Amino acid sequence: MTRLYYVLLAAFMAAPLPAQTSNKELLEELSLAYRILARTGVVDAYGHVTVRNPANPNHYFMQRNLPPALSTPADLVEYDLDSQPVDPKAPQGFIERYIHGEIYRARPDVMAVVHFHAPDVIPFGVTGVPLRPIYHMAGFLGVGVPVFDVRATGVTDMLIRNPELGKALARTLSDKPVALLRGHGAVAVAESLHVVVGRSYYTMMNARLQAEALRLNPNPNYLTDEEAKRTAAQDGFERPWTLWKAEAGQK
Template identity: 40%
Template sequence: MVWGHAAVRDPDGRGIWIKAPGWGFEEIDEGRTQLVSFDAEVLEGAGKPHKECHIHLEILRARPDLNATVHTHGRSAVAFAALGTPLLPISHDATIFEGEDAPRFTLTGGLITTPELGRALAETLGGAPAALMPKHGLVAAGTSVQAAVMHAVLLDRACQTQLAAMAAGPIQVYSGADEAAAKRAECWADSQIDAGWTYLDRKAQAERKV
């Protein structure tokens, strides 16, 4: 609906570009974005900054190599995180973590409304492509918009797949660490991340024309 958000680092270092609060992604145009400084002040655009702008500000402040972040309340991610069980590489999607469990931010299940909480979330994310936020949602990051979006999509899909498998019975087959790492390199090279993003973009453009 209107509560997820994505951000992109301003190329001139002034802060982040983020969608204005209260709008769904499909409603966003240039007039519904904000440039928010690293001090959480709106430099361009209308209205107050998003309550959770600190998610994006603090991750991108902590990781100069990253350029984009995504926060969603994906239902599969929320449901899976509530189980407290490790995310296993039973699918291609889960191998973005190279056989490791997804990081989990457990300091709070509430909104990330302060720089302190944003910094704690950034620390939890570390160098991972995405992290679960139990009782809340997920956060993903990348060196590009394409990567950040796809990391969010892949984490939610991995959670959905494991939920389905666990509903049928105990999980018995999944990749080991070496195979999972090899699959990440093979399945999620930049070219494949871009291919996934391009498909989602085509799909969104087609839906807008209907």
């Protein structure tokens, strides 16, 4: 009896979790990421975060067309890399979802993407002043922050509303963690949801601090390349994630 119990237990433990069970936690975290980005001011009524499906790297999850602060797990939709919903009856999606699909296609290392319009980053996309790490929380910017100018593709409404524009943005991003979109916002990428949320928040804060420093002195004392490299890893932004999660009312 006891032996049979352990045999059954071992078989149960070895069995892979049903896809829905593993996705449930991921989708709860993604929905939480939407609400955290809204609470911290990285996104307002616009902006989005996605996560690649770990069970199928050719798919990603994104919220339906809804302000981020209102996100629930039931609002998340699965897309393929052409940014078409897996379920043809899925609710309407964000127009700019091609940002995410084309970055996932171009960057197999990327597991999560944020697109945001935080006002603080806008000046660095329109003045030629490069966004550079001004403090220790943004060392990841030390590898450089390219600027994507959608005007190079012709006259547009500024939105990344088709796969071609998504591909062009992914080419500008190249292997970097962050890129700016001229007159529009920014995109941040990372190997995890927690890191991409941290990078988005601290990109916004760095832009705010750098603009303030430039007002006091046109040549502020930036982090050196070596300092940026040493501070880039942080703690995977686990501490702020824990705080933000609690502030969002989650255990």
